[in-house]
Amino acid sequence: LIVAGAITVADSFIVAPRSAIKTQTRFYNKPIVRHASLAENGELFEEACLLTPEGYGFSSSMDRVLRKAGRENGFYRASSASSVLDVMESITSGPYDVALVFDSDKPSLFLGIFTEYDYVKFSTARAAEAKSEEASANFLLSPISQFITPADELVALKDSDTANKAIAAMSESTIRHLIIADKVTDVYRLCPDSNVLGVINMQDVMSTVEKDERLSLKTLAKKYPGLTNPIDQIREEQRSTANRMASDPETVKKDLIRTGTAIFSVLAVGAFFSGSEWLHAHADIVMIIIFILGYIGIIFEEIFEFNKGAVALLMSTGMWVTYADFFNSGGVASETVISQLGEQLSEVSDICFFLLAASTIVEVVDAHQGFKVVTNQIKTTSKAGLFWTIGFLTFFLSAILNNLTVTIVMCSLLKKLVPDENDRRLFGAMVVVAANAGGVWTPIGDVTTTMLWINQQLSTVPTITELFVPSLVCLVASLAFLVGKVEEDAPGEGSSLPEPTPLATRGQVVFWAGIAALLAVPIFSELTGLPPYLAMLTGLGALWTLTDIIHMGEEDEEGLRVPAALSKLDTAGILFFLGILMSIGVLDKSGILKDLAVFLDNTLPSQDIIATVIGLASALIDNVPLVAATMGMYDIAEFGTDDKLWQLIALCAGTGGSILVIGSASGVALMGLEKVDFIWYAKNVSVGAAVGYFAGILTYLAQTSILHGGLLQNVFPPAMATVMDTVQHTAFSV
Numbered sequence: 001l002i003v004a005g006a007i008t009v010a011d012s013f014i015v016a017p018r019s020a021i022k023t024q025t026r027f028y029n030k031p032i033v034r035h036a037s038l039a040e041n042g043e044l045f046e047e048a049c050l051l052t053p054e055g056y057g058f059s060s061s062m063d064r065v066l067r068k069a070g071r072e073n074g075f076y077r078a079s080s081a082s083s084v085l086d087v088m089e090s091i092t093s094g095p096y097d098v099a100l101v102f103d104s105d106k107p108s109l110f111l112g113i114f115t116e117y118d119y120v121k122f123s124t125a126r127a128a129e130a131k132s133e134e135a136s137a138n139f140l141l142s143p144i145s146q147f148i149t150p151a152d153e154l155v156a157l158k159d160s161d162t163a164n165k166a167i168a169a170m171s172e173s174t175i176r177h178l179i180i181a182d183k184v185t186d187v188y189r190l191c192p193d194s195n196v197l198g199v200i201n202m203q204d205v206m207s208t209v210e211k212d213e214r215l216s217l218k219t220l221a222k223k224y225p226g227l228t229n230p231i232d233q234i235r236e237e238q239r240s241t242a243n244r245m246a247s248d249p250e251t252v253k254k255d256l257i258r259t260g261t262a263i264f265s266v267l268a269v270g271a272f273f274s275g276s277e278w279l280h281a282h283a284d285i286v287m288i289i290i291f292i293l294g295y296i297g298i299i300f301e302e303i304f305e306f307n308k309g310a311v312a313l314l315m316s317t318g319m320w321v322t323y324a325d326f327f328n329s330g331g332v333a334s335e336t337v338i339s340q341l342g343e344q345l346s347e348v349s350d351i352c353f354f355l356l357a358a359s360t361i362v363e364v365v366d367a368h369q370g371f372k373v374v375t376n377q378i379k380t381t382s383k384a385g386l387f388w389t390i391g392f393l394t395f396f397l398s399a400i401l402n403n404l405t406v407t408i409v410m411c412s413l414l415k416k417l418v419p420d421e422n423d424r425r426l427f428g429a430m431v432v433v434a435a436n437a438g439g440v441w442t443p444i445g446d447v448t449t450t451m452l453w454i455n456q457q458l459s460t461v462p463t464i465t466e467l468f469v470p471s472l473v474c475l476v477a478s479l480a481f482l483v484g485k486v487e488e489d490a491p492g493e494g495s496s497l498p499e500p501t502p503l504a505t506r507g508q509v510v511f512w513a514g515i516a517a518l519l520a521v522p523i524f525s526e527l528t529g530l531p532p533y534l535a536m537l538t539g540l541g542a543l544w545t546l547t548d549i550i551h552m553g554e555e556d557e558e559g560l561r562v563p564a565a566l567s568k569l570d571t572a573g574i575l576f577f578l579g580i581l582m583s584i585g586v587l588d589k590s591g592i593l594k595d596l597a598v599f600l601d602n603t604l605p606s607q608d609i610i611a612t613v614i615g616l617a618s619a620l621i622d623n624v625p626l627v628a629a630t631m632g633m634y635d636i637a638e639f640g641t642d643d644k645l646w647q648l649i650a651l652c653a654g655t656g657g658s659i660l661v662i663g664s665a666s667g668v669a670l671m672g673l674e675k676v677d678f679i680w681y682a683k684n685v686s687v688g689a690a691v692g693y694f695a696g697i698l699t700y701l702a703q704t705s706i707l708h709g710g711l712l713q714n715v716f717p718p719a720m721a722t723v724m725d726t727v728q729h730t731a732f733s734v
Contacts, residue, residue, distance in 0.1 A: 057212040062166060062180045063159040066198045068208045071095045073198035074180075079104040080111055080145035084122060087114060087144045098177055098199055101148050110196055112148035115177055122147045156184045159197055163205045176201050183419075191419050257304055272321065275331055283327035284592055290318045291583060295620070298662065299678040308671070309572040312579025319586040327590055337589075344585035350533045351404075351581065352574055355669065357536040358405045361514050361543055362412045363565035368547075370511030371413050372503040378417065383486045386417065390427060391434045391479045395472070398438035399445045405518055405536075406435045407666040411673040421674075423487070428674045429685040430482055432666045433658045433692065437475040440654035441467040447665075448627045448653045457636060457646040466642075466707075467651055470700035474655050478692030485684060506550055513546050573672020580668060584621060593621070597630055607645045612697060615652025619659035627653050644704055648697070655696055658689040 066074060076096040078087045081104040091099055097116070103109035125147075126139040155169055156179040166178055169188060178201075181194040190196075224236050271279060279286060294315025298308045320341065324333035333341075365371065380386050390410065398406040410431045418424040439446030443453035443460055452458040503511075517539025524535035544562040551557045558564055587593050596617070604610050614630060630649055639645045657664030661671055661681035670676050 057209050057216065058162065058164040058167075060163045060208050060212065061159065062157055062161050062163075062178075062200065063197075065163055065166070065200055065204055065208045066159075066180060068211075069200060069204040074098075074201075074204070075100045075113075075199040077102065078114070078144055079107075080143060082144050083141045084144050084147060085140040088119070097201065099144070100196065100199065101144055110151050110190070111145060112150045113154060113177065113179070113199070114144055114148050117175075118147050118149055151190055154179050154190060155188050156181050156190045156194070157188060158182065158184055163209055166200065166205050167202070170202050170205075193419050254305075268318070272325075279322070279326045280329075283322050283329075284590065286322050286326070287319045287586060287590065287592065290315060290322065291587065294318075294583065295662070301677055307572060309576035309579065312576045312583065314579075316579045316582035316586070319583050323586050323590050340589045344582060344589065348578055348581040348585065350531055351665070352578055354533040354536050355404060355408075355574060355577065356569065357533065357540040358408050358518070359569055360562060360565050361517055361536075361540055362408050363568055364543055364547060364560075364562055365511050365514040366412050366415070367560050367565060368507040368510040369503060370507050370514060371416050373508060373511050374413060376503070383418075383423065383488050384483050387427065387430060387483050387486050388479060390414070390417075391430055391475060394431050394434035395438035395475050398435040399442045401445075401518060401521070403435040403439045403446060403664065403666045404669055405521070406438075407431055407669050408673070409518070410435070411670065425674050425676050425680065426482070426485055426684065428670050428676060429661075429681060430479065432661070432664065432670050433478045433482075433685070433689050434475055435666045436658045436664055437471045437478070437655050437692070437696070440651055441471045446650070446654045449650045452627070452631070452646050452650055456641055457631065457639075457643070458650060459641055462642040463647070463650070466647055466703070467700070469703060470651055470696040471655070473699040474651075474692040474696030476692075477695035478658070478688050481688035481691050482685065509550070510543070510547065513543055517543055570672040573669070576672065577665075577668055580662070587621070608648060608701065611645065611648040611652045614649060615656025615693065615697075616659070618653050618656040619663035621663075648700060651696060651700055652693075655693050659686050659693060661685075 060068075072095075074096065076087070076090050076094060076099040078090070078099040078101045080101055082101075087099050091097060091114075099114040101111045101114060103111055122139075126136060129135070129139075155173050155175060157166060157169060159180050159182060170176065170178060177199055179190065179196060180198045180200060181190055181196050183191050183194050185191055224232075227236060294311055297304055297306055297311040297315075301308045301311070323329075324337045324341075325331055329337070378386065378389060380389060390413075394406055394410050397409070401409075411428050414424050414427050414431070418427050436446070440449055441464055443449055443458065443463055449458065449463065453460070453463065517536075520539060521532050521535040524530070524538065525532050528535075540562070547561055551560055597614075600610050600613055604613060610630075614627070627649060634645065657667065661667040661676060661678055667681070
């Protein structure tokens with residue numbers, strides 16, 4: 001009865017109404033629907049439905065189900081050269097009901113599975129083509145590899161996934177067997193470097209669940225002998241479990257966070273409606289406090305379990321409300337503030353639409369496997385070699401494309417080159433460092449360099465010639481520090497990097513069209529005078545039309561079209577980006593950043609140190625308003641075009657943003673693309689980025705001294721004077 005009830009509940013989740021269907025995909029060449037429960041978190045039942053402790057029943061891991069089945073790994077291992085007759089005999093005479101087929105020349109290469117479904121295909125083909133007994137016998141001697149379901153079409157789960165998810169997966173895809181591996185993709189397919197651990201079937205799963213739940217009911221009966229009704233026993237156990245959870249440290253933490261959030265929200269709303277005079281008098285301090293609290297929420301996202309996008313939006317709203325209603329205001333937003341809000345939203349929207357269009361273009365190219373054009377050319381089998389290769393490729397690409405575009409492109413490329421998530425995070429962080437360094441030495445690479453170039457603080461040729469070497473040193477120093485964290489594959493495992501595979505003509509066309517759309521952005525902007533986001537949207541429109549033409553009349557290829565790519569975009573990441581930039585905009589419009597720049601100018605002894613500190617500040621605050629404030633502090637009549645100050649500000653503001661992941665648009669994009677959090681980046685990358693930052697500054701100062709003759713005038717005379725003073729003092733003492 002328990003099992004029947006569970007199956008009934010399962011059916012109610014799996015056979016969902018049309019309104020509950022989220023996406024459509026394909027397993028085993030058959031179209032199936034993936035229910036929202038599996039696509040999002042793989043949960044089939046609510047906690048209240050579970051009768052067993054964690055790790056048992058429906059929460060049993062695949063590893064436990066495999067062990068409980070008692071059939072070792074659950075499959076017969078066959079060679080691709082084995083005949084159908086031999087494989088069928090081994091399956092029918094042994095404990096296994098499926099065969100996994102491996103390449104006869106490369107035994108570690110998994111080719112596919114042979115089940116009763118494949119035997120039906122074999123029998124159908126034999127009946128249709130074999131016209132004699134001899135031909136029928138030859139069919140039986142055919143290689144098994146001709147009749148298998150290929151590995152890339154198989155549904156797979158990790159050994160840590162639960163029985164809950166296994167039932168949903170098998171029911172939705174109408175199959176009886178699941179591959180169990182050490183790692184799988186987000187759409188439940190095998191990765192290129194997955195290790196197959198075993199095969200389970202529906203009977204294995206339900207047998208484990210049934211035995212666990214039967215034992216659980218017997219245990220409850222013994223635990224609560226005064227209760228004869230099983231339902232009452234379950235309810236009493238749930239109360240007992242709830243009491244235990246209430247004393248759990250993790251539960252206490254969550255309760256404290258909930259309570260603290262509620263109290264803070266009530267106080268914030270109450271302060272707003274009170275119209276306090278203190279708020280009017282100290283609105284600038286309140287904005288800074290909100291900014292700091294927001295950044296704390298973003299930095300410790302994993303602890304508070306608040307999505308950083310929500311925190312960023314609330315932070316920006318709180319700061320704008322404070323600025324509009326309390327900062328030199330009579331309690332209601334003035335026309336000036338409304339105008340400033342519109343200006344800031346326009347600037348931020350430019351970036352968000354740019355990010356949206358660029359991400360979609362990259363997603364479409366990726367869907368057509370276009371990046372094989374690049375990955376097939378990378379011959380290294382060493383992760384360290386790949387680390388340097390990607391670093392230099394990013395460095396030079398970001399000199400002709402903006403940093404944000406390059407980061408999006410390279411992160412998509414890394415998904416093909418680096419299958420391991422931990423390795424890919426480190427490679428993605430390296431891309432941020434390389435993109436920020438590469439954008440410094442050309443007027444069109446980094447937005448701050450472009451700002452200085454447009455306002456004639458910098459010109460083209462001196463910027464390239466005098467900032468190239470410091471930028472390159474910044475890259476090399478950072479990569480030399482970070483490459484030590486790259487873990488090579490074990491000698492016996494072979495390389496985890498994918499082997500080159502051919503690319504269809506369509507994929508090549510889409511790849512080059514996408515690259516052309518990205519490269520045309522600066523040209524379009526230069527020729528028309530229109531902002532870059534419009535150029536990127538134009539490129540997206542062109543690629544959209546091209547893919548519609550290519551796939552015209554192909555209903556099965558909807559996943560390769562632009563609407564499918566749009567559905568995969570990280571909308572939360574874009575909203576996070578919006579919140580961060582809107583928050584920085586308040587600090588800029590209110591003059592707080594200007595006050596910071598003036599304070600630095602009055603406090604620090606030299607422009608070199610000021611530029612260095614601005615670079616460090618850009619690790620926390622967006623470099624655009626910082627550089628804009630600095631541009632207003634110094635008159636171009638005093639510090640002319642290509643002055644040392646402007647070049648050093650461009651270098652520091654561009655590369656300093658790499659020190660923290662939230663310090664640049666590239667870093668913020670990485671947080672969304674690879675789910676990199678602040679703490680991980682600070683622990684693993686910040687020191688290496690800081691090493692490159694200071695190495696670049698020292699290189700620029702040394703280069704400037706040598707080129708302008710200042711080394712002999714400013715370094716050697718003081719050094720010689722110090723030596724002479726020491727000699728004289730020693731002689732006098734003697």
